[in-house]
Amino acid sequence: MATAEELSQFFEQLTGLVHTHSGQEPELAVRDEILAYGERFSSLIVSAYLNLTAGTVTLLDARSLIVSDAKFGEARPLVQESLNQLETNLYPLLVAGSMILTQGFCAATRDGRTTTLGRGGSDFSATWLAARLNASRVEILTDTNGVLSADPAVVAEAHTLTRLSYSQAAILARFGAKVLHPHCLAPPAAGGIPLWVCNSFGPEGPITRVGDEPALADHFSVSGLRDCNLVAYGMGAQPPGDLHDRALAVERDEQGRIWFALGPHGGESDPHGSDCFSCCGRPVALIYLLSPDSQDLVFDEDLEIIMHFKDYAHGGRILAVPREQRLQAIRALHDQLQSRCPVPAGVSA
Numbered sequence: 001m002a003t004a005e006e007l008s009q010f011f012e013q014l015t016g017l018v019h020t021h022s023g024q025e026p027e028l029a030v031r032d033e034i035l036a037y038g039e040r041f042s043s044l045i046v047s048a049y050l051n052l053t054a055g056t057v058t059l060l061d062a063r064s065l066i067v068s069d070a071k072f073g074e075a076r077p078l079v080q081e082s083l084n085q086l087e088t089n090l091y092p093l094l095v096a097g098s099m100i101l102t103q104g105f106c107a108a109t110r111d112g113r114t115t116t117l118g119r120g121g122s123d124f125s126a127t128w129l130a131a132r133l134n135a136s137r138v139e140i141l142t143d144t145n146g147v148l149s150a151d152p153a154v155v156a157e158a159h160t161l162t163r164l165s166y167s168q169a170a171i172l173a174r175f176g177a178k179v180l181h182p183h184c185l186a187p188p189a190a191g192g193i194p195l196w197v198c199n200s201f202g203p204e205g206p207i208t209r210v211g212d213e214p215a216l217a218d219h220f221s222v223s224g225l226r227d228c229n230l231v232a233y234g235m236g237a238q239p240p241g242d243l244h245d246r247a248l249a250v251e252r253d254e255q256g257r258i259w260f261a262l263g264p265h266g267g268e269s270d271p272h273g274s275d276c277f278s279c280c281g282r283p284v285a286l287i288y289l290l291s292p293d294s295q296d297l298v299f300d301e302d303l304e305i306i307m308h309f310k311d312y313a314h315g316g317r318i319l320a321v322p323r324e325q326r327l328q329a330i331r332a333l334h335d336q337l338q339s340r341c342p343v344p345a346g347v348s349a
Helices: 002-020 028-053 079-089 091-095 121-133 166-174 182-191 323-340
Strands: 057-059 099-101 106-108 114-116 138-142 163-165 195-199 208-211 221-233 247-252 258-262 276-279 284-290 307-311 316-322
Touching: 002 028, 028 057, 028 099, 028 106, 028 114, 079 091, 079 121, 106 121, 121 138, 121 182, 163 166, 166 182, 166 208, 166 284, 221 323, 247 307, 258 307, 284 323, 316 323
Parallel strands: 057 099, 138 195, 163 208
Antiparallel strands: 106 114, 195 208, 221 258, 221 276, 221 284, 247 258, 284 316, 307 316
């Protein structure tokens, strides 16, 4: 069987690659080549299954479709070069009515070296190709019924958000919603392409439709990031020039101090700098609330709210709490919002 032979060849190639670099930390380019084998293995198996059950399926190597820069581990597509590849290798097959299967997560440089697209790379591949093809929609299959009102591992009663705008979905992703990665939302948003988030184990269940329209008025969401940092600068102080760009949220308090909330990868400002007024001095969690009814929430007495931030663009709020209180805060806030906004029929998780 051709598939078994091809898989055997893949394993031989991968084994040789690993042995060549055993006992040493592989270069990023080698790491990308190794990581891409997972997608190549699985797509070969799926294509064989589909050819047996769904008719003829053409398997295309994503590295022949997406040309990327050489930033191994976090590569980004080069638009014109990729369009040239799509015109040569993909468009004729689509015009002929072929069903195409390809990989996510991987691409290739101009000189043919394998690259990977980083965290969320498979979803990004799908949305990026959908935008280039002007698709009628793109569907992301996951293990939940769409985007939920909270992490179901934290809140068992989390329910499906049936509708989100592109920007709302992106802000939830930035603040810890794991179903979507912010990078994958930019291509469909730019092209106005609807994005559906479905459950691969129950596609007939509730789904989330991401598009131009915002969330329904009775929907809410609570998400959180741990290992964040807070920095404040007094009146007249000059924060570093890039701090506004790196911050997840910025707010001025009643004393005129400017507070910056930095995410896990946002870095820390020097707390000893001459203009730095204060630094929290300990890791914090940032809790994001997307809700039209979050202004008069009552907080548990033992829940320490270090700082409030407002997300004026999306009508949300960000609360900074001690890192160890992240899960407690998410559960308490979700329960309170749930009592105000009963779950619409048919959208339970």
